[in-house]
Amino acid sequence: MSRILTRSIWVYHFAAAPCNNCDIEILDALTPKYDAERFGIKLVGSIRHADCMLLTGVVNSKDLPRLMSIYQQAPKPFFVIAVGTCALDLGIFRGSYNVVGPPDKHIPIDAYVPGCPPKPEALLSAVVKLIEKVRNDTSKPGKKKVKGIKKL
Amino acid sequence: MSENKKITEIPIGPYHPLQEEPEFFRLKIDGEKVVGIEIEIGYNHRGIEKLSESKSFDQATFLVERICGICSTSHPFAYVNAVEDLAAIRIPERAKYIRTVVGEIERIHSHLLWLGLAGHFIGYNTVWMWCWKYREPLLELCERVFGNRNHYAMMKIGGVRRDISDDQGDLIRKDMGDLVPKLDMLYNAIQDDPVIKARLRIAGTLTKKDARAYCVVGPTARASGIEIDVRKDDPYAAYGLVDWNVVVREEGDVYAKTMVRIDEMKESVKIINQCVDRLKEVKGEIETEIKEIPEGEGIGRHEAPRGEVFHYVRSRGGSVPYRHKVRAPSFMNVFSNEVAVVGGTIPDAALTLAAVDPCYCCTERMQAVDTDSKVYTSRDLIRMCQEKTYELHRKMKGGK
Numbered sequence: 001m002s003r004i005l006t007r008s009i010w011v012y013h014f015a016a017a018p019c020n021n022c023d024i025e026i027l028d029a030l031t032p033k034y035d036a037e038r039f040g041i042k043l044v045g046s047i048r049h050a051d052c053m054l055l056t057g058v059v060n061s062k063d064l065p066r067l068m069s070i071y072q073q074a075p076k077p078f079f080v081i082a083v084g085t086c087a088l089d090l091g092i093f094r095g096s097y098n099v100v101g102p103p104d105k106h107i108p109i110d111a112y113v114p115g116c117p118p119k120p121e122a123l124l125s126a127v128v129k130l131i132e133k134v135r136n137d138t139s140k141p142g143k144k145k146v147k148g149i150k151k152l
Numbered sequence: 153m154s155e156n157k158k159i160t161e162i163p164i165g166p167y168h169p170l171q172e173e174p175e176f177f178r179l180k181i182d183g184e185k186v187v188g189i190e191i192e193i194g195y196n197h198r199g200i201e202k203l204s205e206s207k208s209f210d211q212a213t214f215l216v217e218r219i220c221g222i223c224s225t226s227h228p229f230a231y232v233n234a235v236e237d238l239a240a241i242r243i244p245e246r247a248k249y250i251r252t253v254v255g256e257i258e259r260i261h262s263h264l265l266w267l268g269l270a271g272h273f274i275g276y277n278t279v280w281m282w283c284w285k286y287r288e289p290l291l292e293l294c295e296r297v298f299g300n301r302n303h304y305a306m307m308k309i310g311g312v313r314r315d316i317s318d319d320q321g322d323l324i325r326k327d328m329g330d331l332v333p334k335l336d337m338l339y340n341a342i343q344d345d346p347v348i349k350a351r352l353r354i355a356g357t358l359t360k361k362d363a364r365a366y367c368v369v370g371p372t373a374r375a376s377g378i379e380i381d382v383r384k385d386d387p388y389a390a391y392g393l394v395d396w397n398v399v400v401r402e403e404g405d406v407y408a409k410t411m412v413r414i415d416e417m418k419e420s421v422k423i424i425n426q427c428v429d430r431l432k433e434v435k436g437e438i439e440t441e442i443k444e445i446p447e448g449e450g451i452g453r454h455e456a457p458r459g460e461v462f463h464y465v466r467s468r469g470g471s472v473p474y475r476h477k478v479r480a481p482s483f484m485n486v487f488s489n490e491v492a493v494v495g496g497t498i499p500d501a502a503l504t505l506a507a508v509d510p511c512y513c514c515t516e517r518m519q520a521v522d523t524d525s526k527v528y529t530s531r532d533l534i535r536m537c538q539e540k541t542y543e544l545h546r547k548m549k550g551g552k
Contacts, residue, residue: 017196023220031284045169096199
């Protein structure tokens with residue numbers, strides 16, 4: 001089932017309190033120099049149309065309920081790529097009072113792209129690696145567990 | 153009451169296909185016409201000011217760089233200006249020129265980015281693709297000269313971190329030479345295209361009076377006829393040492409904002425070329441050694457691509473700032489939309505909202521809590537504290 005998705009991945013971009021830099025590099029990957037659309041990778045406006053989510057930034061307390069509700073609207077199977085150092089381990093924002101991330105505490109993440117910001121090549125390579133991972137995955141697609149929002 | 157019935161509310165955001173960043177607008181419309189707007193932000197608040205109090209003065213440079221990815225030199229620039237003001241540090245002349253080059257290259261790529269997004273907003277994706285194609289050589293230049301595509305980390309208290317060699321200077325000059333015809337092409341394309349012109353002319357006019365009332369800064373103010381530019385009004389780094397002009401237009405609509413930005417890019421090219429030439433003559437140190445930061449307070453300003461960035465740093469001696477306040481340009485500009493959007497149509501609203509080049513990552517420095525101006529006395533606070541303790545005790549007992 002998930003193999004079919006690998007032919008033309010449509011991505012949705014979710015900005016969870018980033019510094020904008022990863023977001024701009026994501027858009028950069030679509031522009032003529034890198035032109036991700038020639039591989040069938042397309043940025044879509046709604047998560048209901050998407051196969052994959054690019055998640056940038058540390059998650060803050062105001063974003064978390066929105067992230068959870070948007071993730072639950074996603075059609076399954078669904079992949080999440082965490083873009084940038086912030087989405088990996090919070091980077092320089094570790095210890096801030098408003099940060100409740102990193103994102104993998106709240107939703108399952110399939111691939112990580114380190115870098116501050118990662119270059120567009122790195123983003124494309126992440127998508128390619130994800131496609132390879134899905135194609136080589138022989139196990140049956142199981143239902144991923146999503147933790148509920150912790151009550152504060 | 154009967155008037156209110158006609159008004160429909162349209163929510164835009166917080167996660168909207170047209171928006172890069174999470175922000176929330178509530179448009180109040182009557183038919184096609186926008187009659188009011190409410191702006192809600194806070195989706196990007198990361199507590200940077202508080203975090204800065206736990207970092208050393210040097211580390212805070214990297215932290216403020218990550219306030220915003222597009223103006224990633226503006227915040228460190230203003231921050232080092234503030235700390236240098238605090239500690240009365242004089243930086244070497246070579247460092248001044250290098251700082252100016254970094255700041256101006258950033259301005260060009262930021263304005264090209266905005267121009268592309270503006271094209272995207274009016275439905276001209278060709279403009280978007282072309283602008284970003286021309287922006288790409290600049291990012292490559294940044295990577296070759298400063299070490300990274302964005303977040304260059306060039307600023308340092310007392311100077312700059314990396315030098316620009318003569319070869320790299322030639323590289324910058326060559327790229328700037330390549331850029332000028334492209335800017336001319338964009339200028340002519342936007343000026344001559346009747347469709348773009350018609351579309352931009354009608355949208356989001358901000359009059360000079362409103363611009364003054366809302367205290368707008370940067371290109372938004374300069375497009376409304378207010379001649380305000382920190383680089384000229386209060387020269388820092390090498391801006392007082394080179395020859396350039398402030399671009400002002402009177403109309404205040406989106407077309408004027410576009411043209412101001414394109415002209416500013418040309419001025420930036422002028423500044424960069426002069427600085428690179430001067431760098432070949434001015435040799436020497438690129439930083440002053442700092443022993444310690446004394447007690448005191450300092451302010452720093454920088455004309456970011458979006459307007460004036462203001463940083464306030466207070467030190468009590470020691471290695472960390474006691475207080476660090478940031479005021480970003482979008483903080484003033486975003487709220488001018490309250491008048492610029494009203495009176496236009498819904499399709500124009502999206503364009504007008506983007507026309508001030510809003511950067512919500514920069515803006516979200518604090519959370520204001522409006523509690524109907526209730527004043528809590530110390531007695532009230534003690535009572536609240538006692539109530540909370542009592543509540544906690546009750547919960548703990550109940551849990552057992």
